[in-house]
Amino acid sequence: MRIGLLGTGPWADMAHAPALSGHGALEFTGVWGRRPDAAKALADRHGTRAYDDVDALLADVEAVAVALPPSVQAELAVRAARAGCHLLLDKPLATTVAQGRAVVDAVRAAGVASVVFFTARFQPETEAWIAGQAARDGWFTARAQWLGALFDGGGSPFAASPWRREKGALWDVGPHALSVLLPVLGDTGRVSAAVPGPGDTVHLVLEHAGGASSTVTLSLTAPPAAAGAAVELRGRAGVTLLPEAAEGPVPALLRALDALLASAAGGRPHPCDAAFGLRVTEILAEAEALLNDGR
Incomplete structure (x- = not known):
């Protein structure tokens, strides 16, 4: 299958x-980016072609x-599907429900296949754990923490990302936490509470369809020594x-590409x-609305 890269x-x-x-089953056909010089440099490093025209x-x-x-992804994903x-999309899919x-x-x-890359869902250890816990009944509660130190001045290549600075941890690492909790505890009936913490930290309380509740703490401004992810x-x-x-x-990502090929076939x-x-x-939009309302 011939595949292109946008970005x-x-x-x-x-x-x-x-x-x-x-990936052995893919032909990396070309790269398109909003900066043509960066597209050419990336394409040259991987022996493929840079495109000036996305279409x-x-x-x-x-x-x-x-x-x-995500806002650019959503627009181009519609165009590509048509x-x-x-x-193969990244998380979050978009930052508005309409997008x-x-x-x-x-x-x-269009009848095309789609896969959104939630990292934990394509790692063997975590995916096996998620499947095992989803097969068990009787979960009472869960606690998830996804804490990053992105904005600590440590030189992360993602620290300058405008959309991450605007939308914060809720939208950047919140999808990771939800990708683990939802297949185990069921969909959320509602977001009961969304409370801000230091920096861009957000604390959520979720009610799940299976009767369990969960708490989620998200941050990109945690101290480096406190950074990490955990789900209990x-x-x-x-x-x-x-x-x-x-x-x-x-x-x-190679496994995500395998999944896309399998779904397409x-x-x-x-x-x-x-x-x-x-x-x-x-x-996430429901939680953001609660934060904006001060609830």
Whole structure:
């Protein structure tokens, strides 16, 4: 399958491009970016072609991987789906419900496959743990913490990201937490509370369809020594913790590409498809509205 890459930033450079060029069942056809010089540099490093016209790239491929800010991603995902391209998308799918719904509608209308890359869902240890806990009944409560030190001045390539500075941890790392909690505890009936903490820290209380509740703490402004991710479940089965994953993003992206190929070939939606990405967007938008209302 011929696949193109939309985006030339740090995430495209360190994760997407290596995965696309290293996947044996894909032909990495080309790169398009909002900065033509960056697109040419990235394409040259991976022996592929830089495109000045995004529609020309969409016409030359059967699939695209998107590594762009969510508002830009949503617009181009609709365009790519209408061009008949399968979609490997990043989280969050979009930062408004309307944008996310437009992507889902375009995917369904075109009959293309979609996968949203939630990192934990494509790491063997964490995915096996999620499947195992989802098969158990009787979960009472859960606690999730996704704490980053992105804005500590440590030189992260993502620290200058305008959309992360605007939308904060809720939208950047919130999707990771929800991607773990929802398949285990069920969909959320509602966001009961959303309370701000120091910096961009957010504390959420969620009610789940299965009767359990969860608390979620998200931050990109944690002290470096306090950074890290943890999920704890408590219920009739006892207490269990999400295992740590040792590998980097490229192997997980390779599995996400495998999932996209399988969905495109078999016609069955992946659990992390655009519709799931939309549901995550809806929950985050609900939490954001509560924060803006001071509740």
